[in-house]
Amino acid sequence: MAIITAPSQADVSGLTARLYAHDIDDLGFVAGHTRVLALDPEAYAAGEALFDAIAGSMDTRRYELVTLAAALGVGSGHCRLAHGRKSLDLFGRDQLVRIARDYETAGLSPAEVEMMRFAEKVGRSAATMTDADSERLRDAGFADREIVQIALAAAARNYLSRAIQALAIPVDPSPLDDELQRALLAGIDGRDDQPSGGYRAPLDRAHRHALAWLDSVPTRRVAPARTADEIAVDVDAPLPDEGADATAVVDRLAALAEPGLMAIGSGRFFGWVMGGTLPAALAADWLVSAWDQNGAMRFATPATAAIEQVTGRWIVELLGLPEGSAVGFTTGGTTANFVGLAAGRKAVLDAVGWDLDALGLSGSPRITVLAGDERHASVDLALRYLGLGAPVTVAADDQGRIRPDALKEALDTVDGPVIVCLQAGNLHSGAFDPMAESIAAAHAKGAWVHVDGAFGLWAAASPRFADLVRGIEGADSWATDAHKTLNVPYDCGVAIVARPEAVRGVFGLHTSYIIHDDQAPADPYEKVPEMSRRARELPVWAALASLGRSGTVALVDRLAENARALADGLSRLPGVEVLNDVVFTQVSLSFGSDDRTRRVSERVMADGEVWMSGSHWRGRDILRISVSNWTTGADDVERSVAAVARALEAEA
Numbered sequence: 001m002a003i004i005t006a007p008s009q010a011d012v013s014g015l016t017a018r019l020y021a022h023d024i025d026d027l028g029f030v031a032g033h034t035r036v037l038a039l040d041p042e043a044y045a046a047g048e049a050l051f052d053a054i055a056g057s058m059d060t061r062r063y064e065l066v067t068l069a070a071a072l073g074v075g076s077g078h079c080r081l082a083h084g085r086k087s088l089d090l091f092g093r094d095q096l097v098r099i100a101r102d103y104e105t106a107g108l109s110p111a112e113v114e115m116m117r118f119a120e121k122v123g124r125s126a127a128t129m130t131d132a133d134s135e136r137l138r139d140a141g142f143a144d145r146e147i148v149q150i151a152l153a154a155a156a157r158n159y160l161s162r163a164i165q166a167l168a169i170p171v172d173p174s175p176l177d178d179e180l181q182r183a184l185l186a187g188i189d190g191r192d193d194q195p196s197g198g199y200r201a202p203l204d205r206a207h208r209h210a211l212a213w214l215d216s217v218p219t220r221r222v223a224p225a226r227t228a229d230e231i232a233v234d235v236d237a238p239l240p241d242e243g244a245d246a247t248a249v250v251d252r253l254a255a256l257a258e259p260g261l262m263a264i265g266s267g268r269f270f271g272w273v274m275g276g277t278l279p280a281a282l283a284a285d286w287l288v289s290a291w292d293q294n295g296a297m298r299f300a301t302p303a304t305a306a307i308e309q310v311t312g313r314w315i316v317e318l319l320g321l322p323e324g325s326a327v328g329f330t331t332g333g334t335t336a337n338f339v340g341l342a343a344g345r346k347a348v349l350d351a352v353g354w355d356l357d358a359l360g361l362s363g364s365p366r367i368t369v370l371a372g373d374e375r376h377a378s379v380d381l382a383l384r385y386l387g388l389g390a391p392v393t394v395a396a397d398d399q400g401r402i403r404p405d406a407l408k409e410a411l412d413t414v415d416g417p418v419i420v421c422l423q424a425g426n427l428h429s430g431a432f433d434p435m436a437e438s439i440a441a442a443h444a445k446g447a448w449v450h451v452d453g454a455f456g457l458w459a460a461a462s463p464r465f466a467d468l469v470r471g472i473e474g475a476d477s478w479a480t481d482a483h484k485t486l487n488v489p490y491d492c493g494v495a496i497v498a499r500p501e502a503v504r505g506v507f508g509l510h511t512s513y514i515i516h517d518d519q520a521p522a523d524p525y526e527k528v529p530e531m532s533r534r535a536r537e538l539p540v541w542a543a544l545a546s547l548g549r550s551g552t553v554a555l556v557d558r559l560a561e562n563a564r565a566l567a568d569g570l571s572r573l574p575g576v577e578v579l580n581d582v583v584f585t586q587v588s589l590s591f592g593s594d595d596r597t598r599r600v601s602e603r604v605m606a607d608g609e610v611w612m613s614g615s616h617w618r619g620r621d622i623l624r625i626s627v628s629n630w631t632t633g634a635d636d637v638e639r640s641v642a643a644v645a646r647a648l649e650a651e652a
């Protein structure tokens, strides 16, 4: 506290002198915070009276425990040391060390532990507290008045601790022994003496950076402030010879990255097809990293495998797909397409008696892959990975839907193994290929039918879109993303195959060291291309558990409603043309000539209030909107329309 000058004892009189005298009686000296805060003696005295009133109404042991926990939550070394000192006689030195290190395992009663958890949370994140927190105290046996007292004691600690922190008042020397001081301050300095060792401090920092980022997202510019080239200059440095403190590394990473981050989680981000992240899914994703389970084998990581099984079942039920389908969790839509097409490749070759595993593709019967003119490029990529070459393209209509008559014609011209790849959700129009008719035609020729539903497959969850997806359940495999419409953090795709043996036949590798039970449900690794992988199904489980069926349907419906509202609002602006039938979450816009569309688009992007991405569709340059974020609301829609209006005006 170099800024504020507090008067010395000799220079004070009246109420200030009485406050000083009180400290001398109590501590033997005037505490640093008393000297500073008593610059407003009436307010400080009123605060002290509040503490006296709260403490006086409670059992002392309870008051001190609450205070220690609240001080821990708020990160106040001052209050931890001061109340460590006051608690010494209540608990004895050894138990106090244990309480200071970890009150959960310090031999306190369950009610006391519950009370300290509550108080710590008041200090750390009171804004996140709900009835459930009070409910836990009630379940632990506290009466309503006691719950209020605990809340008041913890909240009053916030008041004093925060004032002390805000004014950077130095900690007074403490008479407590070193070990006890370290234990009391450890929670403040990153708690490195805890069993979690070096994790706590960097994780605390990461938590803080994460919340700062998330808090900024609703109001910040959507666009990054700096380009990749500019960030590269900031980051550019030789690999250091010596390592650095983990906490400092986290801080540096946050500082380096922040200016170059796109606010993809913003309600006004409509670029490409990128979802935001639901709170439960994000929190679960953190746990996935902390638990660091290699989610490949049931035997090794039973929890993640069991949760994967249930999550897969939920998805299949929600989307109305065949019961018992295999569900694997991939890095994204591209790899989910790869899984479905890989299962199809093997199945259609098996059907003509070609042993793909033994003989490979060289010399195999040629597989014809038929896909609509407007399939997503990731289908071509997956086919390339699979050695199947480019698909034979089938004409699409003005919304990008495969034309069933053209598909039938194409099917009539092919001999041998066939895979048909359909699309649920066109990138530009949101349109869906006519499923029932196309699937029936393909199956009549013995084809494997794969559906790329990276964002659109979720439409199958909502009765509102029943007509768009009718018949989709008749396909053989489906690919979707959880990181798009479902709003699960990157990276997370879902590959669904109707016949589990078809996908297990492709990915079910058995070696001497993999522990596997043929009679048990498939191991997670048997449904995806990787062996070792993170347990990416857990955030999906958390997303679905937090939304429930109705919440998932509401999410899908809301995205589409917002797309509709954006299209309506924008089409009312002069010179704006909505090029597609807005049937789902996508809107494609033209602002006149290609040149003008590009110029207006550049202005929209430079403005930064909103992000949409440019593209080229049906021979025209366009600005494309994909509504994929759960947070998008009416205000975002309004602000986005206004941002485009500004760009149009500037271009007029």
Ligand SMILES: Cc1ncc(COP(=O)(O)O)c(C=O)c1O
Binding pocket: 272, 273, 331, 332, 333, 334, 335, 376, 378, 379, 425, 426, 427, 452, 453, 454, 455, 481, 493
């Ligand atoms: C229709 C469609 N299929 C596939 C993909 C690829 O998905 P991912 O980027 O998750 O690999 C996308 C991405 O936008 C898509 O829109």
